Amino acid sequence: MKLYDCATAPSPRRVRIYLAEKGLDIPVIQVDLASRAQHDDEFLQINPHRTVPVLETDDGARLVSTAGICQYLEQLHPEPPLIGRTALERGQVIDLDSRIEFEGMHAIAEAFRNKARSYANNALTGPHPYAQIPQLVDRGRERVGHFFEWLNEHLADREFVAGDHYSIADISALVAVDFSAWIKMSPPEGATEIARWHQQVSARPSAKA
Numbered sequence: 001m002k003l004y005d006c007a008t009a010p011s012p013r014r015v016r017i018y019l020a021e022k023g024l025d026i027p028v029i030q031v032d033l034a035s036r037a038q039h040d041d042e043f044l045q046i047n048p049h050r051t052v053p054v055l056e057t058d059d060g061a062r063l064v065s066t067a068g069i070c071q072y073l074e075q076l077h078p079e080p081p082l083i084g085r086t087a088l089e090r091g092q093v094i095d096l097d098s099r100i101e102f103e104g105m106h107a108i109a110e111a112f113r114n115k116a117r118s119y120a121n122n123a124l125t126g127p128h129p130y131a132q133i134p135q136l137v138d139r140g141r142e143r144v145g146h147f148f149e150w151l152n153e154h155l156a157d158r159e160f161v162a163g164d165h166y167s168i169a170d171i172s173a174l175v176a177v178d179f180s181a182w183i184k185m186s187p188p189e190g191a192t193e194i195a196r197w198h199q200q201v202s203a204r205p206s207a208k209a
Contacts (some may be wrong), residue, residue: 002027004046004054005079007031010105010179012053012123013209014066017171020206022077067097071170081147082168096169100161103147104176111140111183117123144180148187150193153192158201161199166201 003019003039005028006010018024030050031037038050047054047064055069056062063069084090113119114125121129123136151173155161161169177198180186187194201207 001058002029002056004029004031004043004052004056006031006033006052009052010175011051011066014171014175015053015069017174017206018020018070018073018082018168020082020209021082021171021204022073024073024077024098027074049126066172067094067101078105081086082166083084084162084167084173085165086139089165090161093169095168096161097172100147100151100169100172100176103143103150105179107140107143108179108183108185109140111137111144111185113158114140115183141183141185144183144185145188147176148191152187152191152193155197160197166204167173170197170201174198185196 003012003015003026005016007030033052036053038047040105043049046056046062049064053066053069054064055072057072063072067100070083074081084093084095110155113123113135114132120132123132124130151161158164160166161173177187177194187198
């Protein structure tokens, strides 16, 4: 088993934190996105969609999304549980993780990739050269503001995103909040619940993975 990673990118960081929480040590191959190594012929044989992370299993199968990778590893290594402890909890964690990815991660990426010069012809990940749409920068930033509002309210009566237990939803939310710095945004000063939660999850050793 091996993981194709990029140490500076937010999506692979989610998998690294997950692995650290599980205590799993999987060989890592770095893919330098800054030098566009994801477009090299060698990597296209690994993932034609040109994204990381990619988990290659012992039998040669490849998983190319954080959700797919974490679900697969959760089945192999159920302890400690990071996708819920019961059927209902698993559904709730996945619901929350999906919302965080769409309203947080995707919104930040929308603002970032539609402005950064290095993504002038790659505003979306993948093999196709999508042009930037400047209007999406402001929309992305507005979406991020709404994400922070929701997350702060959601955390008001919870220790962690999914309740009283740490989960992949916390991993995704932590990475999203940190990723927002890429567009020079952060939770507003009055978002005290996010601040309390962020300090707590950032103090976990896995956050440095």
